[in-house]
Amino acid sequence: MVTTHLLVSALISGLLLGAFYAAIASGLALVFGVLEIPNLAHPAVVVAAAMLVHTLNGWGFDPIVAGLLLSPFFFVAGVLFYSLYRFTFEMRGAPDPLRSFSLFFGMAFLIEVALILAYGVDFQSVEAPYIGRALSLGWVRIPYRMLASFVGGTLLLSALHLFLTHSMTGRAIRAAGTDQEALRMLGISPVRIRQFAFGLSLATAALAGALLIVIGPVTPSADRIYIGRAFAVVVLAGMGSISGTYLSGMILGLAETLVLTLLGASWATAVSFALVLAVLAVRPSGLFGRLR
Amino acid sequence: MRSEWTFWGGCALSIGLSYALTLGIQNEYPFFAGYVVIQFVLLATAWNIAGGYAGYVNFGAAGLFGAGAYVAVAVGQAFQAPLVAQILCAALAGAAISLAVAYLSVRLRGIYYSIATIAVAVILESVVLNWPFVGGARGLSLQRPSAPWGFGDYTAFLFVVMTVLAVIGVAVARAIERSNLGRGLAAIRDNEIAAEACGVPTLKVKIVAIAVSGALMATAGAPYALYASYIDPTSAFSMNYSLAALAMPLLGGTSTWVGPVIGAVLLSVVQQALSVVASSEVNLLVLGLILVFSVILLPGGAYELGRRRRRLA
Amino acid sequence: MTEPLLSVRGVTRRFGSFVAVSDISLDLRQGERLGIIGPNGSGKTTLINCVAGRLRPDAGSITFAGKDVTRLEAHKRAWLGLARTFQIPQPFHGMSLAENLYVPLGFGARESPSDSRDLRKAAMEILAGLGLSAKADADCRSLSQIELRKLELARALAGRPRLLISDEAMAGLSAPEVDEVLTILFALSERGISVIMIEHIMRAIMRFSERVICIMAGKLVATGSPQQIVRDRQVQKAYLGE
Numbered sequence: 001m002v003t004t005h006l007l008v009s010a011l012i013s014g015l016l017l018g019a020f021y022a023a024i025a026s027g028l029a030l031v032f033g034v035l036e037i038p039n040l041a042h043p044a045v046v047v048a049a050a051m052l053v054h055t056l057n058g059w060g061f062d063p064i065v066a067g068l069l070l071s072p073f074f075f076v077a078g079v080l081f082y083s084l085y086r087f088t089f090e091m092r093g094a095p096d097p098l099r100s101f102s103l104f105f106g107m108a109f110l111i112e113v114a115l116i117l118a119y120g121v122d123f124q125s126v127e128a129p130y131i132g133r134a135l136s137l138g139w140v141r142i143p144y145r146m147l148a149s150f151v152g153g154t155l156l157l158s159a160l161h162l163f164l165t166h167s168m169t170g171r172a173i174r175a176a177g178t179d180q181e182a183l184r185m186l187g188i189s190p191v192r193i194r195q196f197a198f199g200l201s202l203a204t205a206a207l208a209g210a211l212l213i214v215i216g217p218v219t220p221s222a223d224r225i226y227i228g229r230a231f232a233v234v235v236l237a238g239m240g241s242i243s244g245t246y247l248s249g250m251i252l253g254l255a256e257t258l259v260l261t262l263l264g265a266s267w268a269t270a271v272s273f274a275l276v277l278a279v280l281a282v283r284p285s286g287l288f289g290r291l292r
Numbered sequence: 293m294r295s296e297w298t299f300w301g302g303c304a305l306s307i308g309l310s311y312a313l314t315l316g317i318q319n320e321y322p323f324f325a326g327y328v329v330i331q332f333v334l335l336a337t338a339w340n341i342a343g344g345y346a347g348y349v350n351f352g353a354a355g356l357f358g359a360g361a362y363v364a365v366a367v368g369q370a371f372q373a374p375l376v377a378q379i380l381c382a383a384l385a386g387a388a389i390s391l392a393v394a395y396l397s398v399r400l401r402g403i404y405y406s407i408a409t410i411a412v413a414v415i416l417e418s419v420v421l422n423w424p425f426v427g428g429a430r431g432l433s434l435q436r437p438s439a440p441w442g443f444g445d446y447t448a449f450l451f452v453v454m455t456v457l458a459v460i461g462v463a464v465a466r467a468i469e470r471s472n473l474g475r476g477l478a479a480i481r482d483n484e485i486a487a488e489a490c491g492v493p494t495l496k497v498k499i500v501a502i503a504v505s506g507a508l509m510a511t512a513g514a515p516y517a518l519y520a521s522y523i524d525p526t527s528a529f530s531m532n533y534s535l536a537a538l539a540m541p542l543l544g545g546t547s548t549w550v551g552p553v554i555g556a557v558l559l560s561v562v563q564q565a566l567s568v569v570a571s572s573e574v575n576l577l578v579l580g581l582i583l584v585f586s587v588i589l590l591p592g593g594a595y596e597l598g599r600r601r602r603r604l605a
Numbered sequence: 606m607t608e609p610l611l612s613v614r615g616v617t618r619r620f621g622s623f624v625a626v627s628d629i630s631l632d633l634r635q636g637e638r639l640g641i642i643g644p645n646g647s648g649k650t651t652l653i654n655c656v657a658g659r660l661r662p663d664a665g666s667i668t669f670a671g672k673d674v675t676r677l678e679a680h681k682r683a684w685l686g687l688a689r690t691f692q693i694p695q696p697f698h699g700m701s702l703a704e705n706l707y708v709p710l711g712f713g714a715r716e717s718p719s720d721s722r723d724l725r726k727a728a729m730e731i732l733a734g735l736g737l738s739a740k741a742d743a744d745c746r747s748l749s750q751i752e753l754r755k756l757e758l759a760r761a762l763a764g765r766p767r768l769l770i771s772d773e774a775m776a777g778l779s780a781p782e783v784d785e786v787l788t789i790l791f792a793l794s795e796r797g798i799s800v801i802m803i804e805h806i807m808r809a810i811m812r813f814s815e816r817v818i819c820i821m822a823g824k825l826v827a828t829g830s831p832q833q834i835v836r837d838r839q840v841q842k843a844y845l846g847e
Contacts, residue, residue, distance in 0.1 A: 038403045038406075040351075084588075088587065096347075097347055097349060097402045097403065097406075098343060098344070098347050098349050098542075098546065099542070099587045100587075101349050101351070101403070101406055102349070102538055102539075102542055102583060102587050103584060103587045103588070105351060105535075105538065105583070106539075106580050106581075106583035106584035106587065107584060109576060109579070109580035109583070110577065110580040110581065110584060112576075113573050113574075113576045113577040113580060114577070116573045117573060117574075117577070224531070227410065228410065228411060228414060231407050231410075235404075235407065266418065266421050266422050266429070267418060267422065269414060269418060270414055270415045270418035270419075273410070273411035273412075273414045273415050274411070274415055276407060276411045277396060277408060277411050277412070277415075280396050280397050280400065280407075280408055281396045284400050284404065472711045472712070475704075475707055475708055475711055475712075476708070476711070476712060478697070478699065478700065479697050479700075479708045481699070482696075482697035482698050482700065483695050483696070483697055483698070485659065485691075485695065486691070486695040486696070486697065486760075487697075487708065488658075488659070488678075488679045488680050488683075489657065489659070489679055489680075489683060489688075489689055490680075490683060490708045490709035490712060490713065490760060490763075490764060491680050491683035491708075491709055491712035491713045491764055492680055492708060492712045493678070493680045493681075493712075494680065495678075
């Protein structure tokens with residue numbers, strides 16, 4: 001029976017979840033939306049981060065602190081991976097979508113398998129003072145872990161947005177997608193900027209991974225579900241729109257929890273993917289972006 | 293032309309040989325294993341028509357494979373339809389699904405098509421999960437019919453059926469490759485805007501390739517339920533199919549029909565060998581590694597490598 | 606033949622709030638040689654993209670060979686005989702030069718040769734006319750700038766066009782190479798093909814064009830004979846120092 005209580009809870013959950021979905025998608029929005037690199041392995045990196053956070057948590061670190069600690073390493077990994085991508089593709093002349101997509105797809109798989117070999121197929125989780133308790137507002141109970149990831153996600157998106165709009169490097173990143181000539185004229189190397197952007201993207205993945213495992217237990221093959229969600233958010237927001245990502249995350253979160261409440265879990269996974277198709281059919285440029 | 297005779301001769305020989313094997317070998321296992329290899333030949337060949345020839349990468353081959361398997365089962369259960377009818381319905385379903393996806397996304401850039409294929413695969417699996425008639429999440433056990441006249445064993449029969457289907461798939465791929473359509477696809481792959489400016493009706497050409505590719509991929513899945521005597525969403529929509537459909541042509545070579553065949557045989561043999569000695573995770577790891585390394589090191593696949601060696605020799 | 610081959614009426618094209626092309630009209634007679642000049646970013650290529658079908662105009666109409674092509678797909682315009690080259694050469698990089706030509710030959714206007722031997726013959730003829738026979742089976746990656754430009758032209762010609770739009774085919778070429786391209790374009794004009802040439806190289810524009818138009822900031826600001834254009838005050842302002 002669907003009651004008002006249930007619906008309201010679903011709505012609140014959806015919004016809280018939404019900020020988190022936006023956090024996961026933010027890194028993807030950065031490289032795909034701005035640099036036009038389709039990093040299909042991004043969700044896998046988020047899951048990998050989640051697992052590493054689990055390990056660090058086992059050593060006594062708070063999950064979110066662990067995420068922050070991991071981000072510089074993930075940044076470096078991003079820079080290295082971009083160099084590999086560049087060596088394989090951008091330097092060999094004509095771009096080959098088949099091969100570049102396949103590279104990322106393959107990487108996603110390798111990451112997943114590596115995680116299975118390291119952690120097994122079971123769900124892993126973390127422990128923290130805010131996990132397991134909830135905030136009571138009248139008859140509504142909001143788990144603290146959901147609040148934590150909501151706050152984390154919101155802060156991450158805000159920081160990213162401010163960085164991209166107000167800092168020199170951030171604006172250079174936005175230019176690297178559309179106008180590399182302008183960058184060269186300013187004496188900024190487009191390659192360095194793209195390296196930085198990719199590194200930044202994976203750094204956000206580290207934080208998103210922390211939020212992921214705070215919200216709930218994670219298994220290595222979780223990246224398959226999140227690939228749909230991440231792309232749904234990015235496609236819905238529109239290319240090149242980081243701020244739109246936040247709103248799209250909310251929309252996806254709401255849609256999912258409503259479907260979950262009304263139709264059950266077996267349809268919930270398909271929601272994000274159906275949303276992707278719907279957006280492509282109706283408004284490919286997304287809600288906030290420009291169609292290129 | 294001599295090459296025509298060689299090709300069609302080879303096709304007839306393959307089918308004849310597969311049948312001869314069923315007469316000579318009494319054990320079921322070789323056909324059980326052989327079926328898988330031939331099935332991947334068809335899947336990889338089918339994938340390559342849109343992925344290799346046109347550059348439109350399908351990441352949801354599992355969706356089409358599973359759809360083919362489930363449509364065949366549904367038709368078989370509902371109408372007691374013979375295998376031929378099941379296969380035809382599966383092919384039609386594959387074409388219809390691919391047309392829908394193509395129509396939604398193909399006017400946009402290639403990456404949107406690829407994302408759409410992932411989406412469709414997941415949605416199809418969800419649909420099946422919620423469809424009690426074909427067993428839903430629990431799956432369905434099937435009673436195999438008795439082997440037709442001329443065959444001692446049903447698995448051996450399916451082996452020959454799959455060989456025939458694979459030969460058809462390869463013949464179709466080759467025909468497309470050599471036709472004007474194939475030239476148009478290659479032009480689209482190399483430079484879609486220039487292709488359009490040269491008079492190639494890019495939208496139509498892409499959609500045809502995607503529809504044919506989808507129909508053949510679904511065909512590869514059609515006999516699956518009868519092959520395994522059982523079907524459930526997890527195995528029918530297994531990610532392995534999506535990964536293999538991509539890795540095999542990349543390994544073997546994407547610009548011609550020979551590549552996917554080579555890649556499929558190589559990889560499925562490797563997979564079969566690994567499944568005996570290693571866990572499914574290691575299997576996936578090897579597949580992923582092969583995919584990544586083919587992409588980085590072998591721009592044209594094994595086929596290009598072989599061609600280059602011959603030219604230098 | 607009094608009806609113009611190409612008729613552009615009030616074409617406007619925006620990108621978001623930026624107006625790239627604003628209310629441009631022009632007519633092109635059969636067999637005419639038209640030059641288009643204008644600063645970088647003034648909307649020349651956008652206009653050409655609208656004419657060729659790569660973009661749809663937001664307003665206005667385009668008529669080619671008596672048909673309204675405003676919303677017609679680009680490949681169908683190619684079938685009607687409208688060919689264009691690209692500012693940055695866009696060869697089919699996986700194919701040899703001859704194979705590059707098989708595409709427009711196989712998909713172009715009326716009577717496509719279906720036999721592979723006819724295709725080869727037709728392709729070789731076109732390549733020979735442009736001095737590219739020796740490289741017929743070469744990889745596109747091995748071509749020099751001038752050869753790439755000539756390949757662009759060869760591909761446009763393979764479609765048996767009535768109108769060829771040449772978008773800065775001479776950019777970055779040396780003086781003798783510019784003359785080489787000019788000779789080719791003159792030869793085409795002699796065969797009755799109408800040519801629209803977009804160029805920054807004034808020498809080429811002056812020699813080649815029967816009429817010149819100047820586009821600035823998306824608007825058509827001057828039209829006339831080459832001599833008239835050169836004396837036009839606005840054109841002089843834009844090209845001061847050149």
